[in-house]
Amino acid sequence: MGIVHCPPDTSAEELDAIIRRDGALVIDDLASAGLIDRVGAEMMPFIDATPMGSDDFSGRMTARTGALIARSPSSHELIQHPLILDVAGRLLDRAKSFQLHLTQMISIGPNSPGQAIHRDQWAFDFYEFPADYHVQCNTIWAMTDFSEANGATRVMLGSQDLPNSFEYTVDDTVPAEMTRGSCLVYTGKVYHGGGANQTAETRCGLNITYNVSWLRQEENQYLSVPPEVAAELPDDLLRLMGYQLGAYALGYIDDVRDPLAAIRDEHVDRGPSFATTPR
Ligand SMILES: O=C(O)CCC(=O)C(=O)O
Numbered sequence: 001m002g003i004v005h006c007p008p009d010t011s012a013e014e015l016d017a018i019i020r021r022d023g024a025l026v027i028d029d030l031a032s033a034g035l036i037d038r039v040g041a042e043m044m045p046f047i048d049a050t051p052m053g054s055d056d057f058s059g060r061m062t063a064r065t066g067a068l069i070a071r072s073p074s075s076h077e078l079i080q081h082p083l084i085l086d087v088a089g090r091l092l093d094r095a096k097s098f099q100l101h102l103t104q105m106i107s108i109g110p111n112s113p114g115q116a117i118h119r120d121q122w123a124f125d126f127y128e129f130p131a132d133y134h135v136q137c138n139t140i141w142a143m144t145d146f147s148e149a150n151g152a153t154r155v156m157l158g159s160q161d162l163p164n165s166f167e168y169t170v171d172d173t174v175p176a177e178m179t180r181g182s183c184l185v186y187t188g189k190v191y192h193g194g195g196a197n198q199t200a201e202t203r204c205g206l207n208i209t210y211n212v213s214w215l216r217q218e219e220n221q222y223l224s225v226p227p228e229v230a231a232e233l234p235d236d237l238l239r240l241m242g243y244q245l246g247a248y249a250l251g252y253i254d255d256v257r258d259p260l261a262a263i264r265d266e267h268v269d270r271g272p273s274f275a276t277t278p279r
């Protein structure tokens, strides 16, 4: 069985149901070529300056370039894509609210071996969350076409319900082949890994992930985005970055004020705005 491909007008409800069943899916052609071009052009100087990974998991011929919010204004449209936020709000429904977890351009260089098969939620110290409690909703936007040969992400479909294991290999997975501008969406529970790039060209994907607001973010948005840049961003993007309360009181500043008040002088309402969708 291959990964399910959905057209971009598929409802968030249907996408959520497929991710819960298969662990992952591809939304074909969700971003225009023009938008992918702009994000690629804004990020190119930073990608060129990024050192390769320092271990096998990060990929010794893979560059991981972050801080998209500060570095690529055009990426905000992908980070805040309404369909993706709707799916994230549904998948992460056991928590009160969700936030941006990381933004990372993953450029897998020519002749790279495949990444170890893993779960992204292992970032939380390998804690085994309950099977029905999804803590991460992840995307990889194809900045180049993704093929089996150039290192398309490998996914072990249906593996989201399995216990933690380090035994799975590439033979347990299928490639998420997709065209440039398409988007792989997957739960933090599903086993997957970057594929081996056996071509002479770099495979580039933009990993944008969201997690429940009571867990720590992998990319520290408060430090990756300088305060003078944050001050110019709209409230809804700031809230998604974590300038909002997680659950009842997580992340408040000084006298139990909403963290957005650290950026905005005016009074801000207390309470989460990236609320999840009750089922
Ligand atoms: O680059 C990819 O296709 C996947 C990378 C990945 O899964 C990771 O770094 O956690």
Ligand SMILES: [Fe+2]
Pocket (backbone or CB within 6 Å): 118, 119, 120, 192, 193
């Ligand atoms: Fe991963």
